[in-house]
Amino acid sequence: MNGLIRAELLKARAGRTTWVLAAIAPLTCALWAVLPVFLLDLESAMPMEHRVENVYNMAQQAYVFTLVLGVLAMTGEYRHQTITWAFLVTPSRSRVVAAKLVASGLVGLAIAVVSALATLAAGAALLALRGHPMMTPQVPLVLLGAVASTTLYGLFGVALGALIRKQVVALVVALLWFMYGDYFLSSLLPDVGRWLPTGAARAVGGMHLESGALLPAWGGGLLFAAYVTTLVLAARLFTLRRDIT
């Protein structure tokens, strides 16, 4: 299993996509942090502490990059037909997917950490510049949570790619769902939303919402992990066993 994981990491390192997305992720997070800083000048019912924490919560915006990388890592094997080699070397298909999950988790973790640091730097600088409090006791936890949720999205991507083998379809489904479907559902129906993947991930990241409470962080983490597990099991049942022709 160790060899398999190292092989996956080798592949991830060799592709340019990994590096490009890993470079854009922290920049994106830093940019996202600008908006909530400026919103601090407006009136809000939310306590100042929460609003400051939400600035750092923008570290979660790296999710889209780990999600996409996860989908690409898995579906790329089918797209380039390299899955044939993978299964020849490792006929246990579940082990191939397991190694991908671990490797994508590690790659995602690295991207998540860099993104959290970028958000911290940008957020703190902007808050100081605008004369707002820079810290709350919760900020380290918020950043840790963002790292955890960003990492989990990478696993989600792999699991989704295992279920939907067509790269374009898997990418479109993932992006439409997370950027629009789940996002709007969560905004419109918070009671439903907190049980959806985005709600679960936000809970992990300790996001404060105007309306409707999220699950506790640990609950969100478990729920998100359950979604990933369900996708992996569905892949095992429906697509992983299919003929490789």
Place this chain on the structure above:
Amino acid sequence: MSAITASHLSKDYGDVRAVDDLSFTVESGTITAFLGPNGAGKTTTLRMILGLVTPTEGAAAIDGRAYTELEKPITKVGAVLEATAFHPALTARTHLRVLATAAGLGHARVGHVLDLVDLADAADRKVGHYSLGMRQRLALATALLGDPGVLILDEPANGLDPAGIHWLRGFLRAYAHEGGAVLVSTHVLTEIQQIADQVVIIARGALVRQATLTSGTNLEDLYLEATR
């Protein structure tokens, strides 16, 4: 025990019966030519032997065990499949390193097989820029990575230049001489006639002829007669 055993293999793709109750064996130290018209079911059969396609009926074994139950399978079986593909952004060396790492093999084999197929000079170029023959050489290198005792080759000479074909013929002959078993599908009869010990001919998925080749046999006549 035979190196490769196919027993009553059948495969249905929807309404199409791609392989129909096919049985044959390949012994160590021999080369078996696997022949048949386009769409006869050769590739499907080879993929079933390799555990990539699940047979509708029947089973296949390598040294008596299903491919999927082999430990470190690429150290026992090397395979070149039709339309083999590689990640275009990886170099040949990285592609081989990835598989060697996944299989728990040393990286020393990587340089060795690259030399073997005469790809050492191009090893650090992206596979996406490779010619057809270069890709085929890389596929052969991949098959040999684990130093296996059984080779399963689907049109391995596809795209190879004359020197490459000459090399492959010599290589397979020596390989079998040293005790290796080879199952090779091809349409180039003059080429395979020079080295094959046995021929298995299928048509519409079913076995139509199995024969031992002697120096007197004209393989083309045999083939045309069997598949008429």
